[in-house]
Amino acid sequence: MKIDMAYGSGGRQTSDLIHEVFLKNFDNKILCKMEDAAVLQVNPKIAYTTDSFVVTPMFFKGGDIGKVAVCGTVNDLLVMGAMPKYLTAGFIIEEGVEIDTIDRIAKSMSLAAKEAKVRIVAGDTKVIEGKGGVYINTSGIGEIRRAGVSISNCRLGDVILLSGNLGEHHASIMSHRMGIENSIQSDCAPLRSIVKNLMENNIKIHCMRDVTRGGLATVLSEAAASSSCAIEIYEKSLPISDQVRGFCDILGLDPLYMANEGKLIAAVPKDQAGKALALMRRSKYGENAQVIGKIKEGSGVTMITSLNGSRIIDILYGEGLPRIC
Amino acid sequence: MKTLELVKDELKNYNGRKIKIMEVCGTHTSSIFKNGIRSLISPQIQLISGPGCPVCVTPPAYIDKLVEYAVREKTCVLTFGDMMKVKGSRYSLTQAKAEGGNVKILYSPLSAVKMALEDKNTEFIFAAVGFETTTPIYALMMEEILKNGIKNLKLLTSIKIILPALSYLCETKENIDAFLCPGHVSVVTGCSVYKGMAEKYHKPFVVAGFEGEHILAAVDEIIHQIKKNRYYMKNLYTSSVTEEGNRKAAAITDKFFEGIDEYWRGIGIIRNSGLKLKDVYQEYDAGSRILDYTENVPKGCKCKEVILGRINPGDCPLFKTVCTPLNAVGPCMVSAEGACGIWYKNREVRP
Incomplete structure (x- = not known):
């Protein structure tokens, strides 16, 4: 089955896509509440980042766009001395993509998230005209465990x-x-x-x-x-x-x-x-x-x-x- | 057999007369920087970059034609990545693409054949730029075009031959003492072609590979010849370069291409220094003959002097001040193989 514009309507097909692909793969209590925003418990000092992913081809040896979308944001948090806790995922899907492809991407994101010990707690999908491309934005929150790790903090002799x-x-x-x-x-x-x-x-x-x-x-x-x-x-x-x-x-x-x-x-x-x-x-x-x-x-x-x-x-x-x- | 340490020691401590060695292959230029060769040899030995970058010597009028095709309806220009950023008299292909022009970057000419077969409603124009090294692949592409009866793929050619350019440099007395012969080109042409030139112009012509050690060995050989006052061709890249070169490649090139007087950006027309499709294949040519080569050289740009080896990129007043990779004034700054671009990215540390 291919994604068509109806999947972006906000109606039945959108709901099917969310339940049968995203909730199934990203299964966690916060996300499954399906509120307008995720409510999170975090330590006072956090690192917060976002990144968008537009990889062609979407699947390659050693990974895919989904794995990159999780790892990229997770690694950005880690190198700030933060332990990643929560991610959001926004999908822009061009019509013509197989639903199975989206499912494969979501599954891969779920595996990467599990390994990185983060939960995907909020998301969004939009369907646009096009030729079967998928673009993903992720943002992430991590708890700072070590303050002062910074690109401007290299010291003589290091x-x-x-x-x-x-x-x-x-x-x-x-x-x-x-x-x-x-x-x-x-x-x-x-x-x-x-x-x-x-x-x-x-x-x-x-x-x-x-x-x-x-x-x-x-x-x-x-x-x-x-x-x-x-x-x-x-x-x-x-x-x-x-x-x-x-x-x-x-x-x-x-x-x-x-x-x-x-x-x-x-x-x-x-x-x-x-x-x-x-x-x-x-x-x-x-x-x-x-x-x-x-x-x-x-x-x-x-x-x-x-x-x-x-x-x-x-x-x-x-x-x-x-x-x- | 000399050890590498001994060669390095001798080159570092060389204090004879000043020697200018020209390399005419972008990969050599790049390797010289990557290995920090200049920091390893005496300042009395100058390594300068010649006209070895195909993009840098492609005339602006040729780019203009590509841009014209790019914005034409139902037409698609196919090119290697290098050509995208070079400006014609007004626009580059990158700019043409941003304006809605149809330009695609290819990695292999043979994929152009596939594209033409898959989309018969588009006329594809292939930017066939390069030296002896790339031409056999264009010939293979022509074979595929003929075999598949393709009518919607044409070549816009700007193909150069390096040897006449070397002769030109020797004859215009550019004070070059020796040549580091291009490695890839020599694989195709063979090394015997340099024998007569070494004899005629009394200069060392040394064929070398691309590792740092290869280049040091070649410089050492050149110094050795100069010290002995005996000049000849020496092939130090015997693992890949033979006397006669790749005959198969030469044969297929000859089948489709023939020599012409070719225009080199910054230099002008050099006799018999280019290749064009033979007359019988003219229907596959996208109008490569250019009548007006007038160049509007940007004020202060010294690309011509750089290509001729008269100056190093660092001697150009625009280098690093006005002319940078993000705002390239001349073609030598644009290409990854251009002397100025390579110099900019790899500024060496002089002890």
Whole structure:
């Protein structure tokens, strides 16, 4: 069965869609009350964020638009030192989408939410004319467990940890779009375990960021600018799988600028670097974590290359389009 | 056999005469930055970027034609991503698209064939831009067009051949001491083509791969030849480049394309430096012949000097002040393979 404009009317079909797809998958007491707004009990200090998701294709190796929509918002909360509690989900559905497709997306969101220990407590659907696309907005509330974690709080001498391999989400999506067969999987994942382990073991995290659009280069440049410091990273220490590296070489892409959906960086005091790295590697999705650099005096991001040369790393300009030759 | 450490040591401490080495392949330019090669060699050895970016040397009049097609009814322009941002005399394809023009980015020319078969009511114009490397793929595309009897897919060509451009640079006395020969192009052309040039112009022509080590080895070879005052072609990329090159690719290119005098943005017409569809295939050409190449060079833009290797991007007064990737004045800043764009993104640290 396909979604048509009647599903957006607010009448019977809308109600069917909500009950048979969304309530079934997102089942929880707060949502099932079906009030105009969710009533929530939260600790005084919260982190609150929103993000919209427009991924093409909607399903790819390692994830789908639903999983990304949950993980993206969850990770944004986590890197602020907050434990995610509640999400909202807004769907804009173009007519022509199979209801089964919406159900698959909702199921995937439900699984990701369970893993991240968040509940989807409010939602909305709209149906518009179009060609079978689905767009999702999620917003999220998390309870602050560690105050002061901030992009502007990197301190001299801090070391920078990266939680795992670069470029996998970007490479997976591009492979689908270009019809290239490989086994590269999106890294899309909720990073709760990593953040929880760091915080519960008293790692003094000064700064955390999830490494999404714009890639590591952009995130580090922003951290250096916000914290008024320089960042030095080491090419040799960057975790990149052979497959992604090969993919990038062929297409002229740079893993430093590629999007991830399940990676974060953390700046921690030097004397805690070893402990923090061990904790990350013991956490789910952190097994390939590495110490990749340090905070120095000055400005901008510099990379010491494998050949021991040095190179300045700037933010991403425009879109990383594959080149001609 | 020299160790990498010894090569690095020698290049760092080189204090002979000033040497200008030109690379003519965007991937080399990019690798030089990615590996921080300049920070590893003596300032007496200058690495400069030549006309190796196809987008940068594509004339504005060609972009204008694409824009014209993009806004025409029932017409769709198909292009590689690189071409989207380059301005013609007034608009880029990105701007044309924002104004409602029909432009689609392709990753493979062969998907153009599929699109043309699926939508027979649209006329597809394929922006066939590139060098020797890309042309065999366009030839394959032509085979598919003929095989499937496709009438609604045409090529607008602006295809360059790099060798005549290298000869041009040698003959116009641009004071270039040596060439780092393009790796990908050489896979297709073979390396023997550089032998005669090395002899004729008394310059080292060294074919190299794309790893940082490959580039250091090539620079070392160039210094070695200059010190000995003996100049020849040396192929250091033997894993991929043969003497004769890829004959199959050359044969299929010859089947569909023939040489023409081609216009290079910023340089002008270089004899026999381009390829066009042969006359028998003219019905598949979307009017690639351009009569008026007049360029309105933006005031202060030094892309021409950059492409000819006379100056480095950093020497242009507009570089980083007026001309940035988000507000590109000249074509070298626009493309991911353009010297200015690469320089901007990868400013190196000089010790």
